[in-house]
Amino acid sequence: MPVRGSTLRDILAFDDSGRLRLLLAPAGQDVAVRGVVFGDEEGTRSAEACAVLAVGPPVSSAGAVAAVRGAAGRGAAAVVLRETEGVLPAPEVLAAAEESGLAVLARAAWADWTDTAALLRSALSYAGTDRVEGPPEMPDAAAGGLSALAAAIAEYTGGAITIEDTRFRVLAHSATRSEADGVRRSTILGGRVPEWRVAELRRSGILHALWTSRDVIHRPADGDSPERLIIAVRSGPEVLGSIWVAADGRSLFPRAPDALRRAAEVAAPHLISHRLRESAAVRRRDHALRGLLYGRGDARTHAWSLGLSPDAPCAVLAVERADGALPPSAGRTLDVLALQAASYRSTVLVLREPERLLILLPVGSAQDRDVVRLAKELDALAVSLPGGAPVRVGAGSVVSSTLGAAASCEEALLVLRVLRGRGGGAEGEPRWATAAGLGPSLDVLRVLDAARPLWEAGSGPVHDLVRADLSAGGELVRSLAAYLDTSGDVARAAQRLVLHPNTLRYRLRRARERFGVDVDDPDTRLLLMLGVRLTAEN
Known part of the structure; x- marks a missing residue:
């Protein structure tokens, strides 16, 4: 409002x-x-x-x-x-x-x-x-932040307070008395609710009630666990977190539920602010990392924002799903690989994009071995996950400075293109490679990228052949590609196309008679090879 x-x-x-x-x-x-x-x-x-x-x-x-x-x-x-x-x-x-x-x-x-x-x-x-007078249970509690709010809730409920986000991390808590139960002590010391406790709350149905109810939930004392009141903090339909009140060593006040309802209203802007700060930190980091990897903006400023030393050698790895038509589990595979990469070394930074990961890997003395080890690890993990999907992993060269990360990233993306063109991810085909291991293939892609505008603006017999045949299904272009790839060996090309050699000879003759394209002419052959490769890249 x-x-x-x-x-x-x-x-x-x-x-x-x-x-x-x-x-x-x-x-x-x-x-x-x-x-x-x-x-x-x-x-x-x-x-x-x-x-x-x-x-x-x-x-x-x-x-x-x-x-x-x-x-x-x-x-x-x-x-x-x-x-x-x-x-x-x-x-x-x-x-x-x-x-x-x-x-x-x-x-x-x-x-x-x-x-x-x-x-x-x-x-x-x-x-x-701060300007609206509230009921006596919570006067001006918002002014001092979450810690002051937790103390105020404790005062007006008679209990010990924790304010938590939706991942059960403790954002604020009231003073802990000596009578506090073990769960509260371990939660505050660890900064979050223990995993076994979260599992127990899930099994008991408390969490389901918490996320679906808009009122105070009462949990009676049970053995060593004291009486508790719980309420979700919401912004409209969205749950932002929760407030927990524990009766540590004494009874809760009769009007504690009313005070907790008011506290949830007061806490909402604080939890929104907390979420926005977290979101802002992640977005700033991703913005700086994206700028560093794609060469946008000042690289030194980006490195400084990310806490990276400009003098540290690094390499970039790119990971993508091997088949874009895979089920949603493939997206979860990338999420797991992102976590795995981040845990490989504390200085690793991962940029999660919709269809791929970009991984900035600061390398130690091992350098290339670090890169290969991580590439193999990600490849093996992807196929070992339940419902896991194979991925392609491309690794750029190690550069001497994080300021050169964009060059390594460009190479990693080129490696993915080479793997994609070779069927990387299909059975028996390699799913990962390094820039150094692909020889001239990356240079060929760079040449093709530079030549693409000239090809698209060009005209002549070769252009006419490629454009006309592709609009009709591309049979002739595929035949020419096989013929050129086998250095003009009709028998090998026909075998690759599963054709009779005479059928291939007929198609080559048709190219000459219909379009005036002489595949025996060196310049024509070079231009034809360029056109075939460029159209295959599309």
């Missing part, structure tokens, strides 16, 4: 992740903000005194002027535009905002719109919590 009294200043103070940056505030930072809407919701929701998320052109583009004027015309208090890393805001955009009196915020390049909307809504809720 929009909250009166929330301001732009409150939002900026709440954002400790660096997701938002204030570019302009013509009316000052104390302008009221009462809600959040997306820019494409025009006509369906009012934007009066709201922050409008403009998902179109970035703030560096003059095209964002329309978004600024549109938000101002709907009475918005602020507009949030996407930032382009390293590019200044367009002067026209700032001028339009200045003219309309609209505040302009830039969303960090590494962030996304979903988390940004959650951040703004949480900030508005949090800012309003």
